[in-house]
Amino acid sequence: MSYFDYAATQPMRQSAIDAWVAASGMLNAGAQYTSGRKSRSVLDDARETVAELLGCEPIEVVFTASGTEADNIAIQGLFHASTNEAGAGRIISSPIEHSAVRDTVARLEEQHGATVDFMPVGRDGHISDLTALDTPAAVATSMWANNETGAIQPVEDIVARAAAAGTPVHVDAVQVVGKLPINFHELGAATLAASAHKFGGPRGIGLLLAKRTPAPRPLMLGGGQERGIRPGTNDVAGASGLAAALKESLEQLEKESNHIRSLRDALRDGIVNTVDDVVVNTTEPSLDSHLHVSFPGTDGDSLILLLDQRGIEAATGSACHAGVNRMSHVLEAMGVSDDQGRGSLRFTLGRLTTKEDVKQLLAVLPEVITLARSV
Numbered sequence: 001m002s003y004f005d006y007a008a009t010q011p012m013r014q015s016a017i018d019a020w021v022a023a024s025g026m027l028n029a030g031a032q033y034t035s036g037r038k039s040r041s042v043l044d045d046a047r048e049t050v051a052e053l054l055g056c057e058p059i060e061v062v063f064t065a066s067g068t069e070a071d072n073i074a075i076q077g078l079f080h081a082s083t084n085e086a087g088a089g090r091i092i093s094s095p096i097e098h099s100a101v102r103d104t105v106a107r108l109e110e111q112h113g114a115t116v117d118f119m120p121v122g123r124d125g126h127i128s129d130l131t132a133l134d135t136p137a138a139v140a141t142s143m144w145a146n147n148e149t150g151a152i153q154p155v156e157d158i159v160a161r162a163a164a165a166g167t168p169v170h171v172d173a174v175q176v177v178g179k180l181p182i183n184f185h186e187l188g189a190a191t192l193a194a195s196a197h198k199f200g201g202p203r204g205i206g207l208l209l210a211k212r213t214p215a216p217r218p219l220m221l222g223g224g225q226e227r228g229i230r231p232g233t234n235d236v237a238g239a240s241g242l243a244a245a246l247k248e249s250l251e252q253l254e255k256e257s258n259h260i261r262s263l264r265d266a267l268r269d270g271i272v273n274t275v276d277d278v279v280v281n282t283t284e285p286s287l288d289s290h291l292h293v294s295f296p297g298t299d300g301d302s303l304i305l306l307l308d309q310r311g312i313e314a315a316t317g318s319a320c321h322a323g324v325n326r327m328s329h330v331l332e333a334m335g336v337s338d339d340q341g342r343g344s345l346r347f348t349l350g351r352l353t354t355k356e357d358v359k360q361l362l363a364v365l366p367e368v369i370t371l372a373r374s375v
């Protein structure tokens with residue numbers, strides 16, 4: 001079996017498993033007695049490691065249960081906490097956001113009367129015009145890199161431009177944390193979301209980096225953990241696993257990036273050279289891990305099944321459309337034609353991908369595309 005869906009999730013790093021197991025016996029980090037204090041100290045260590053690796057203060061690290069939860073807390077919380085009177089009720093976003101952001105923004109529009117302006121995206125998958133940011137808003141939100149195409153977005157420019165209008169910015173960095181160096185303070189965003197399972201940590205734990213001010217207004221009420229922004233008894237083992245995975249991914253970043261990029265480039269060249277009529281939708285600047293391709297005259301869901309039967313696991317990259325045969329909102333926003341968009345696949349590579357995996361994929365893909373085009 002060859003796995004090409006690292007952007008969806010990836011195998012846990014051994015260091016994360018070890019840290020998770022070591023902390024799995026921890027009790028309530030909020031308790032005052034000895035076992036509680038011990039648990040608290042393990043949690044504090046994880047928080048400090050994360051803060052040091054991502055360029056922020058430990059108090060700005062909020063552990064959540066997922067990237068989705070971090071996005072929800074940040075966007076809804078900043079919207080409701082907004083003191084930017086000139087921008088009251090206005091949200092700025094992009095049309096290529098993950099559903100964790102996209103559906104949250106839509107909910108604010110439907111239920112809280114928000115007006116939403118979208119920054120446009122070019123055919124290359126990059127946000128192409130930041131003018132919307134010159135008018136104040138309650139919150140602006142942008143992904144750092146797109147989960148389908150891997151296209152890296154101009155978040156530094158977005159944050160700077162929004163700051164000039166007094167607008168706080170949330171950055172969905174779920175695809176980026178652990179893959180590019182990040183310094184939260186230098187970036188200047190109000191909040192940033194990440195998710196451990198995307199960089200080799202456990203599934204079920206995420207991160208929200210949140211400045212002291214403006215802090216998101218909590219969505220859930222409870223025991224006051226995590227500055228009250230994300231109350232609930234802490235998952236200490238999850239936090240330990242997350243911190244260990246982040247540490248390893250940043251220590252290994254250059255080595256892993258070089259490995260992943262060279263295999264990704266070999267895969268792209270191999271596909272272009274062996275399959276007719278291919279459109280490569282991943283354009284630079286992009287994450288090293290991503291290769292998004294369209295095969296006009298096919299449909300993505302059939303390709304997934306045909307590849308799966310031959311031992312290859314790949315996806316379209318658009319979770320919300322899985323099982324529904326239509327093109328994703330990301331490709332639609334990029335202006336991709338219906339025929340191209342429907343026949344698209346995302347191959348994402350990771351630290352355990354081998355030359356053999358790429359060879360195996362290239363050996364079966366031409367036949368799979370011919371078969372898919374013949375029905």
Ligand code: PLP
Pocket residue numbers: 007008066067068069071098100143145146147172174175194195196206
């Ligand atoms: N944002 C982006 C860009 C993602 O790619 C994902 C997951 O695919 C999420 C948010 C949601 O993260 P999680 O799976 O941790 O909820």
